[in-house]
Amino acid sequence: MANDTKNVQKAPPAVLPILISNDSANAGPCCYRRIHTIGTFYGRFPVYKAAVVYRNPLFYEKQTPEELFVALKCVDMAEAVATTELAKEAQLNEMAGLKNRRLLVVEKPFPISGHLCLAWPYMGMGSIRYIMATKFPDGIPEKFIPVILKETLKCLMNLHDRNISHRNIHAGNILMNHNPEIKLLFAATIYTSTEEQILQSSSSFLPPAAISEWAAPPEIYPKANRYSYACDMWMVGITALELAYGGLKVSSREELMSLVKKFKKDSKKYLGIEKLKRSSDRECLFSQDLQKIVAGCLKRNPRKRLKASKILVSDVFTLMESNVNEFYTHVINEPVKVEVV
Structure with missing residues (x-):
């Protein structure tokens, strides 16, 4: 522009x-x-x-x-x-x-x-990032993270099957309405919400609205080379961490990559996400299978990253007990913890 x-x-x-x-x-x-x-x-x-x-x-x-x-x-x-x-x-x-x-x-x-x-x-519930910021500041409950990721991955699989990359996967571009449905913004529908601008202005951390830039996969950071489907999958992994942490509160690219490295290392011995959080009173366990899937999305070598189609047939998604309706009900019943005005 x-x-x-x-x-x-x-x-x-x-x-x-x-x-x-x-x-x-x-x-x-x-x-x-x-x-x-x-x-x-x-x-x-x-x-x-x-x-x-x-x-x-x-x-x-x-x-x-x-x-x-x-x-x-x-x-x-x-x-x-x-x-x-x-x-x-x-x-x-x-x-x-x-x-x-x-x-x-x-x-x-x-x-x-x-x-x-x-x-x-119009998606009346707003973005998952907004829902998380106001009602789940310590992160989305673990049983609902696969619900959000499943809808995202199904959308991506459809795009990738038709040789289209999304290029902007993150919690701010995943929205929910009252039907309830979870849908993704893409290309012409992408925008930065007013709420995100307010959250961004009151934080000293890297801006979540620009997460596709500062959290981009290693092969296109800092200089954008050819974007591939594997880049989308890296951002799925980043989005999963964003959901689990209640946002990626980092001040630099180096801090982010240190967090990713620690997560992948811990996924091999399975410590659970709560061991990685700096501070949280919420009792939550990132299941071992989901932790391995997220680590598989965050592999440095793009050729070794998991594909959306492979992830969707894993037990995490085929056997999950929660669904969009349950997540919606949980969000509606959860009190607002942080006002965004």
């Missing part, structure tokens, strides 16, 4: 008409009404929560609460570089979303009042 001007872009209209069908009897949505900002993309462009306005009021009765809102990106088309990049990402997202229900897929981009806009389903 270096070629874009640094001026603040013009805000899109408060109400954005969308043409779905010329059929006057169509009861589908006719426009989106912006509600408030929920984040930014490309470092400076806003992302909005928007209400879906239907032609026929009776249509509201047929919708679930999740279907009444969308997340909305708009970029002033005078920003040539940003507009071109967003259009490319939207095309990649649509292609990747075919037959992949665990991916948040954009609707067809539409121009309005000099802006290029695109929308996708």
Whole structure:
């Protein structure tokens, strides 16, 4: 985005008409009404929560609460570089979303009042990182970590089978709604939430929103070489540690790699994740099988890293007792421990 001007872009209209069908009897949505900002993309462009306005009021009765809102990106088309990049990402997202229900897929981009806009389903529970920061600051309960990883791995397996890499796997890009479902942001739907920006501004540790950069696999850090599926798998391992620790609170790349090295070493003699934590009163044990899987994702040699398809047939995922519904119920019933305002 270096070629874009640094001026603040013009805000899109408060109400954005969308043409779905010329059929006057169509009861589908006719426009989106912006509600408030929920984040930014490309470092400076806003992302909005928007209400879906239907032609026929009776249509509201047929919708679930999740279907009444969308997340909305708009970029002033005078920003040539940003507009071109967003259009490319939207095309990649649509292609990747075919037959992949665990991916948040954009609707067809539409121009309005000099802006290029695109929308996708709003995920009312927010990101796993936000859920973790507010309700599980010491880490997600171990029995639910495979639930989150399983949905992530199934999404990745679908992408990898079609020769597509995700390139941005972390807890901030894994979202949950009230249905309940766990889905991944990808390409055009990726953004940094307002909550993450607040958490980042109040911390002296490396910013979680940029974890894909400072926690990148060794073969592409610090200089980005060719990204591979194995890079995605490294980030799955990093995400697992993030879930277990309640965030990777490190101040440098060296500190992160020291943590990874210790984890892999301890996985061979199986100490359990609670032995690795600096301080926590929570009694939790990272099971031996899951610890070995995470270590297998974090192998330095990318050719030796586990693949999503192989992990999914392991006992950790085929025999796990918890599911998304149970995790959702647990999250809803868990009191808020940290306010993000």
